[in-house]
Amino acid sequence: QVQLQESGPGLVKPSETLSLTCTVSGGSISNYYWSWIRQPAGKGLEWIGRIYASGGTNYNPSLKSRVTMSVDTSENQFSLKLSSVTAADTAVYYCARDGRGATSDYWGQGTLVTVSS
Amino acid sequence: DIQMTQSPSSVSASVGDRVTITCRASQDISSWLAWYQQKPGKAPKLLIYVASSLQSGVPSRFSGSGSGTDFTLTINSLQPEDFATYYCQQANSFPRTFGLGTKVEIK
Numbered sequence: 001q002v003q004l005q006e007s008g009p010g011l012v013k014p015s016e017t018l019s020l021t022c023t024v025s026g027g028s029i030s031n032y033y034w035s036w037i038r039q040p041a042g043k044g045l046e047w048i049g050r051i052y053a054s055g056g057t058n059y060n061p062s063l064k065s066r067v068t069m070s071v072d073t074s075e076n077q078f079s080l081k082l083s084s085v086t087a088a089d090t091a092v093y094y095c096a097r098d099g100r101g102a103t104s105d106y107w108g109q110g111t112l113v114t115v116s117s
Numbered sequence: 118d119i120q121m122t123q124s125p126s127s128v129s130a131s132v133g134d135r136v137t138i139t140c141r142a143s144q145d146i147s148s149w150l151a152w153y154q155q156k157p158g159k160a161p162k163l164l165i166y167v168a169s170s171l172q173s174g175v176p177s178r179f180s181g182s183g184s185g186t187d188f189t190l191t192i193n194s195l196q197p198e199d200f201a202t203y204y205c206q207q208a209n210s211f212p213r214t215f216g217l218g219t220k221v222e223i224k
Contacts, residue, residue: 045153045204046215047215049212058212060211060212061118061212094160094161099163100166101149101166101167102149102208103206104153105166108160
């Protein structure tokens with residue numbers, strides 16, 4: 001059973017960079033796309049972007065100038081960096097695997113990131 | 118970006134009821150549509166992909182239909198564990214976009 005676990009600081013100061021890592025267990029990171037999705041409290045889901053195991057990426061244009069994703073196949077991990085954060089970036093951040101139908105079939109439990117000084 | 122419009126935004130129903138949720142895309146997405154269920158404090162769970170394919174392990178009371186711009190999620194014989202928020206998502210183009218959600222509440 002594939003499992004994903006997000007990790008990273010829960011509090012980030014405004015203008016700094018949010019950094020999260022997703023560790024994949026129970027399966028290989030190879031041959032799949034891996035996504036980041038976020039959800040502000042009480043609101044809907046926003047797709048941030050995805051990365052292939054070989055490193056190819058697709059980013060949401062609304063965030064593209066601030067987003068960097070990377071993958072470490074040796075550690076079975078992939079990462080998200082979001083620069084110049086503001087309070088509007090406060091959300092639960094999920095990592096997920098793109099499976100059948102290019103949809104997210106396995107999700108991490110989510111991690112709350114708060115942007116505040 | 119493709120806009121996904123879900124209706125209703127909320128529905129009150131009883132155990133055993135049939136519930137139908139609709140999702141409309143702002144342009145043709147063929148069958149590239151998924152449905153997710155989310156319970157409070159939990160990650161979304163994939164129910165349906167490519168409009169009508171049931172994800173492994175999902176009860177058969179859930180079904181999806183539609184193509185092009187109009188899609189439907191149907192829950193037959195609603196069970197207590199089905200009270201949750203449901204989201205549609207298009208997987209036709211980037212950026213992936215979600216509907217705003219439909220909350221299924223207990224009547």
